[in-house]
Amino acid sequence: MNNQPFLPRSLAFALLLAGAGSALAHVALPRGGATAGSDYEAAFRVSHACKEAKSTTGVAVRLPKGFSFSDAQARKGWKLDVQKATADNGGEVRWTAESAQAVLPGSEAGEFVLRGKLPAAPGVLWFKVLQTCDTGSTDWAQVPASGTSTEGLQNPAARLEVLAPGVAPVEVRDAWIRASVPGQSGTGAFMKLTAPTGARLVGASTPVAGVADVHEMKMEGDTMRMRAVEGGLELPARQTVELKPGGYHLMLTDLKQPLAKDSSVPLTLRFEDAKGQKSTLQLDVPVLSGPAGSAGGTHKH
Numbered sequence: 001m002n003n004q005p006f007l008p009r010s011l012a013f014a015l016l017l018a019g020a021g022s023a024l025a026h027v028a029l030p031r032g033g034a035t036a037g038s039d040y041e042a043a044f045r046v047s048h049a050c051k052e053a054k055s056t057t058g059v060a061v062r063l064p065k066g067f068s069f070s071d072a073q074a075r076k077g078w079k080l081d082v083q084k085a086t087a088d089n090g091g092e093v094r095w096t097a098e099s100a101q102a103v104l105p106g107s108e109a110g111e112f113v114l115r116g117k118l119p120a121a122p123g124v125l126w127f128k129v130l131q132t133c134d135t136g137s138t139d140w141a142q143v144p145a146s147g148t149s150t151e152g153l154q155n156p157a158a159r160l161e162v163l164a165p166g167v168a169p170v171e172v173r174d175a176w177i178r179a180s181v182p183g184q185s186g187t188g189a190f191m192k193l194t195a196p197t198g199a200r201l202v203g204a205s206t207p208v209a210g211v212a213d214v215h216e217m218k219m220e221g222d223t224m225r226m227r228a229v230e231g232g233l234e235l236p237a238r239q240t241v242e243l244k245p246g247g248y249h250l251m252l253t254d255l256k257q258p259l260a261k262d263s264s265v266p267l268t269l270r271f272e273d274a275k276g277q278k279s280t281l282q283l284d285v286p287v288l289s290g291p292a293g294s295a296g297g298t299h300k301h
Helices: 019-023
Strands: 039-046 056-061 068-072 077-085 092-098 110-117 124-134 137-140 159-162 170-178 186-194 199-203 209-220 223-228 232-234 239-243 246-255 264-272 279-287 299-301
Touching: 039 056, 039 124, 039 159, 068 077, 068 264, 092 209, 110 137, 199 209, 232 239, 239 246
Parallel strands: 170 279
Antiparallel strands: 039 110, 056 092, 056 124, 068 110, 077 092, 124 137, 124 159, 170 186, 186 239, 186 246, 199 232, 199 264, 209 223, 209 246, 264 279, 279 299
C-alpha cells in the first residue's frame, strides 16, 4: 500500500467541492485544488454574461492575502492592469475589453489567467471577482459565514482549496467499480479525472485486488485488445480524462473476494506532476453493475 500522507477529511460525491452554488457560478476556478507552497496558474472561467446582459466587457480579480502574484496572461483586444498588493489587500488584476469586437459574448465561455505562488499552509483561498458587462455588473464576492460550502450563495467568490503536500490536486467524478461474481479474477474501475495544473495517473492499489493497473481497450484492425499503459496516463491541465468501459480504465486483477453490487471498495490513486512530485487520493468507490451517473465514489482528502 502507498505511504503518501492524506488529510483526515472527507468530501462526498467525488469532490463536489463548492456545492450547488459553485456549480451554477458564472466565474469559477477549476475544481481539484492545488498544492500548498506551489506555483499556481489560476484560470478563472467566465461562463455567462451578467443577468440581462449580452456580453462581458471586464473582469477584475481581487487577490486574497497569502497569494503572491507573479504575472497575468494578456488577452488580445483587452487592456491588462495590475494593482500591486498593499497592507490592506492582496492586489487586483483587471482585464477590460478595448472594443466591441473584443468583448466576450454571453453565449461563449472564456478564461482569464493569472499566476502566483500559494501560501505554505493548507486551507481555502477566496478570489473575489467583479464581472462587468454591456449592461450592469455582477460581483462574485460572497463568502460563507462559516465553513467552506457555497451552497445557497447567489454570487459566490471563486474558491480554491490549498492542499497539503502529498494530497493530489485532482478532481474525481462518477467513480464506480463493476461488480464481480464468485470465481471471477478481475474487474474494472472507471471515473472522470480532472487535474487543474496537470498530472499523470501512475498507479493504484486496493485491498480487494492483488494488482491495479491503468489499461487501455483499443481496436487493432478487427480485434479489440487490452494493454497496460506504460508510464501512466497523462492528465492535461484543466482537461477531463474519462476512464470508461471500452477505453482507458483501471484493471483490478487477482481479486481477493467477489465484489457485490451496492457495496463499496477503498481505492488509492497515485499521481505524479511534471516535476516528479508524488501524491495520492483515497477513494471509497461504489460497486455497481453500470455507470454511477453523478453520484460516484466518495473522495477522501
